[in-house]
Structures are given as C-alpha cells and as structure tokens.
Amino acid sequence: MAFFGFKDIEKLSEVDMAVYRYIVDHDEQVPYMRVRDLATGAHVSNSSVMRFIHKIGYSSFPEFKVSFKSENQDLMESKSDILTMFTRDAFPQNIEKTIKLVAHLMLDADNIVFIGMGASGAIGEYAARQASSLGFNCFAVKDPYYPLIQQLSNASNNVLITLSVSGKTTELVEMLNNFVNSADTVLTSITGNIESPIARMGRYALSYSIEETRIHKYYDLTSQVPAVYLVDGLLKELHSQDLARQLH
Structure with missing residues (x-):
C-alpha cells in the first residue's frame, strides 16, 4: 500500500x-x-x-x-535541489556583453538561422518562432543535411546560431564548415563547451557549464535549461535593441 x-x-x-x-x-x-x-x-x-x-x-x-x-x-x-539546476556561476562573467553583441548582429541581419539537432533542434525552433514574432526573418534547421548553403547562396548578412551541448556534433561541424570563410555569414553558438569546435568556429559563443548526463551510451539527458535561459535572454535583448533603434 x-x-x-x-x-x-x-x-x-x-x-x-x-x-x-x-x-x-x-x-x-x-x-x-x-x-x-x-x-x-x-x-x-x-x-x-x-x-x-x-x-x-x-x-x-x-x-x-x-x-x-x-x-x-x-x-x-x-528530495534534492530539483529546481536549482544552475546558478549565475554556470555562465562566463562577460555573458551579458556577449548577449548584447550577438543581439546586435541579429538586429541588422537579413536572415537569422537557428541550427541544432535533437533537443537542441527543438530549442532552435522555439527561438526562431519567437524571433519571427518580433518581426525578424528567422527560421530553424534541424536536419544537418539540409541544403542551407544553397538556400543562402544569393543572400548576404546572415547570422547562424548553432545550439549544441557538447559543441562537437560531427554533422553540425561539417555543415558549418561551409560557412567558415563566408563574408556573408557570421557564425555564433550556444553551447555547453566553450573549447569545442563549434564554439571556436564562430565569432561569438554564448556558453554555459553543466554536467553532461547520458544513459544507454547514446541518449543525452543533459539539462537544456541553461540553453533556453540564454535564448530567452538573447531574444529579450534583441527586442530591447530593436525598440531603442525605432525610438531614434
């Protein structure tokens, strides 16, 4: 009983x-x-x-x-600290400055693309929908084999924001390699590993620290709360900068 x-x-x-x-x-x-x-x-x-x-x-x-x-x-x-998933210490000291810089890039971009796989892809969809609601040309890509380079071949002033906990996903790295030397595209990322290839490939990396959790070898149960937190902070700053620009 x-x-x-x-x-x-x-x-x-x-x-x-x-x-x-x-x-x-x-x-x-x-x-x-x-x-x-x-x-x-x-x-x-x-x-x-x-x-x-x-x-x-x-x-x-x-x-x-x-x-x-x-x-x-x-x-x-x-009971454990169920709701205490992270603290301010999980983010770099300069995270607010980096958020402002990435938001500034997004503000003047012709195309904003959020890229991710699995749970990160779902967060990318959420971010793209919210950014679109703010009036920006934004979409999400969850398929690493999506012909993004062809879609953006005649476009300029693009911002690609890749979400990846590990920052090492091979398929995403290969996809981003197509844009590393592009004068028309700026790469940024939201990742749990500032030393990862995806973080290093971009101009800016919004990073956080959290312990990775995997079960059955392949299933990633690492909390995505810090990534969502950064996405919301980024969108809030983007909206703030957009309002400030309209006032001037």
Missing part, C-alpha cells in the same frame, strides 16, 4: 478526492490528526474519511497514519 503511489484515482468519488487533496496539502499534520480532525478539515463526514481509507487499501486509520508518515518521510529525505 502506498498513498502517494495510489494509481486508481479515477475510482475516487468527489468526496474521496476532497479527502485526498486535503491529505496532500497537509502532509505534515495528517499523521497527528484524528479521524474527525481530518473530516473537519476536508469538510466531509467521519464515515467518508473511513470509506476513503478503506478504498485506498488500509484496514484502519492508525495503520494509514503509520504508513503515510513513513512514506512522507522517505519522500522528504529523497
């Missing part, structure tokens, strides 16, 4: 759910309550509380309280 692991929620009535929600919201007090205390708090009858206790698999209220207290303590002890 496990209260927090109870799976048959759909079998609970509205009265049952009132009891359930009250217990969840008062997890520290419940082990010290009597049946009538819980009933009063949930605005139900004593018998409704007992029907709920039996329905979730306990034979008595004392049995439920002992089990619930133990389960709740296990949950509390297993």
